[in-house]
């Protein structure tokens with residue numbers, strides 16, 4: 304074996320002469336006068352890395368550690384300069400400013416200067432298999448304001464069919480699934496829940512028993528089934544408890560320890576509200592079994608919302624899709640008042656956002672800094688998109704926070720102002736400098752790195768890079784990265800990101816709408 308010390312120097316010099324020299328000059332400076340350690344201002348440290356960028360330094364041959372340096376987001380209070388020390392894919396410790404030099408040792412170092420180091424974004428509501436297709440801006444504008452999702456879903460058997468949305472069926476094409484996930488990864492998402500997954504990009508949670516899904520989650524789009532929905536639709540009020548009245552069954556397919564995450568109350572009519580009430584009664588009898596969350600909840604009224612808080616049900620909010628389809632969204636002021644935990648997800652590309660950054664901006668337009676009377680701070684939205692998303696999926700002890708013992712699922716985004724949370728809401732994929740999954744760099748912005756990249760980051764798309772193992776023949780999915788890009792270049796297909804750095808065109812549509820005619 305080779306001794307770690309000298310090897311470290313040699314490797315560093317080979318990899319990045321300038322970085323190594325500066326780094327060692329820094330260490331020597333600190334060592335020469337240890338009494339002046341506190342005078343070693345961290346701003347001086349940042350001068351090693353040009354503003355708005357990260358610098359990668361390869362570790363020693365025996366190194367199993369990675370250090371990610373930057374302004375750490377550990378809570379809604381703001382950022383603190385320090386580093387995340389990673390080993391075996393997990394966060395070992397959060398290193399304070401004055402411990403960075405010694406923690407670096409022979410570790411792989413990503414020095415991101417003053418840029419923000421955040422838990423990766425968690426998207427607990429995506430229909431990956433469907434999220435290749437897009438409506439034109441005109442088609443989106445022409446959407447009627449529906450009262451219930453059964454009005455627009457072709458297979459619901461409800462209505463005369465004139466107002467149905469014509470969308471294509473979900474895809475199982477691996478190349479397409481690959482770029483759909485890549486689109487989320489480039490925008491800082493490290494975990495996606497929903498149908499459709501590929502290995503080696505973001506992590507996935509879902510109900511299908513396949514190796515692509517790291518985490519089990521019973522994500523149900525139609526928890527009640529068509530027959531129960533027909534009966535719910537005939538009710539004029541919620542049946543009195545204790546009567547012989549109908550109680551719809553909810554479908555489940557995973558063992559009770561998996562979180563149950565159904566679409567409920569997706570609409571504004573009575574049927575939507577009754578779905579919500581039936582679901583809450585169901586949770587009340589099963590609460591001890593498992594984690595329960597609820598996607599949408601548009602039809603819940605403020606009284607129902609109090610029960611969500613009592614039963615510890617996380618509401619997974621998809622504002623973009625809600626206002627596009629129903630003109631309204633969940634009662635956010637009531638959810639805040641009742642102290643209900645909220646997460647946020649993109650839904651699907653047909654009516655929702657194309658990535659989490661887009662969805663966060665949409666949320667801020669409706670109830671945050673972009674609205675007339677903000678009730679959600681930018682920090683609240685960050686919490687919803689990180690730790691609360693993990694909680695919604697029963698994964699709060701696994702990911703979603705910068706905390707020792709949790710997975711090193713991390714996004715680094717560019718510092719533009721003194722407020723990290725406002726900067727997140729300004730960010731497009733261009734500002735996402737790096738996305739790490741289990742401590743491994745998976746993608747980022749080439750322009751955001753001032754030196755070399757790790758060797759496996761060999762794929763590029765525009766200014767972005769991707770460090771992935773493409774599915775190989777041994778796994779039955781042979782294709783090259785160029786084929787992935789080709790699959791994304793078709794017409795009416797959601798792009799990976801906007802070349803011009805503008806938000807996707809749907810952002811301006813994040814506003815409440817009124818239903819044109821009274822509901823039948």
Ligand SMILES: [Zn+2]
Nearest residue numbers: 430566650651
């Ligand atoms: Zn959905």
